[in-house]
Amino acid sequence: MKLVWSPETASKAYIDTVKSCEVHQESSVAELISAMAAGWNAKLILETWSQGGILATSIGLAIASRHTDGRHVCIVPDELSRSQYEEAMGEAGISPEIIIGEAEEVMEGLAGIDFMVVDSRQRDFAGVLRVAKLSSRGAVLVCKNASSRKESSFRWRSVVDDGSRRLVRSVFLPVGNGLDIAHVATSGGSSSNSGKGESRWIKHVDRQSGEEYVIRK
Template identity: 35%
Template sequence: MKLVWCPDMASKAFFDVVELLSTNTPDEEGSGGGETGLAELLAAMAGGWNSQCIVEILPVDKPSTSTATVALSAAAVRTGGRHIRTFQSEEVTIEGMDFAVVDFERRDAVKVLREVRVGPRGAVLVSKNGRRCGGDLTSNSAGEWWGGVLMQGIRVVRSAYLPIGNGGVEIVHVGVGEGKSLPDRKKKIQSRWIKHVDRVTGVEHVFRR
């Protein structure tokens, strides 16, 4: 059993959020076209992976509603899954997580991640504000760092940095049990160019993976 990408579900979740945000964009500090573009991306990813347990790991001082929250809630409705938000000082045990957005402005984000039980299909993790915890999202050691953060038995399959939103995000695909992990960074890895167009500002981002 593994995560399987569904383009049709991704498109539906994406357009659900585009419609929601076109009529009612939540107020949040530092929001703007970049954060709206990130919200659309999150919805498409959560929907495309048919996520059944979507988790937001947030600091206590975050706004009650944000574009990311709207996006993830809409994706959960589309997939028929759950959308769970956890805040600092909460003691929560989460079972079967298969999609998560982690804000590392939360002081105990690493501790929470180690307690979360990833579902049998594996999971996709999206990291925001990763540099706050001393990590460098663009470094070759990102896979090793995540491997030390996640609970035992979880392996990092691949990792990518995207310059989207305020400060960019890292997207990590993790698997459960034995299997291939990230390739040896010393070996030559074929790269490719990826293009993302922000639907709000019209700005085109081109980056190499």
């Protein structure tokens, strides 16, 4: 099996996220990421979050997990972050699954990740991507705030091409503060750029700038 795109599920998650994130900063990022997670029918959605982070993306991921009957897990570094995250998500009517600890250590107990979002401003984001246990169907990995990351030399192949998994394609989108997205195949499944009828197009309009982005997946 491999990740299969569902435009109908993506559209539903996108619309629901628009409704939920109208008053949040970076709502355009949340809408796009939510549609992607739902469209790929992700069953295990993982994100990292720390104190002071923007929550629109988290809301979008939670909404996507509802549409896929999946599991949305957030890793936070400490109790203060957990408390802030839980309280803010509760105000949005969402009861998140939260794990406290260093992301690289927590990852040991989370296998089968289909969709993952990390914050490029966190110093260990590349290490988290390296140790992530991806689904046998492959996975979509997203680095948000990519324009602000300190590791200017970051390359997807350096964190995903290790023999057991392979970079299929990647794209950088100038949405929000930059989204760096990769589709990764694993040895437990297969993926190909040449398969007939497999490509899908996502159209996203940034509501603040009015710019339109078309992404081929």
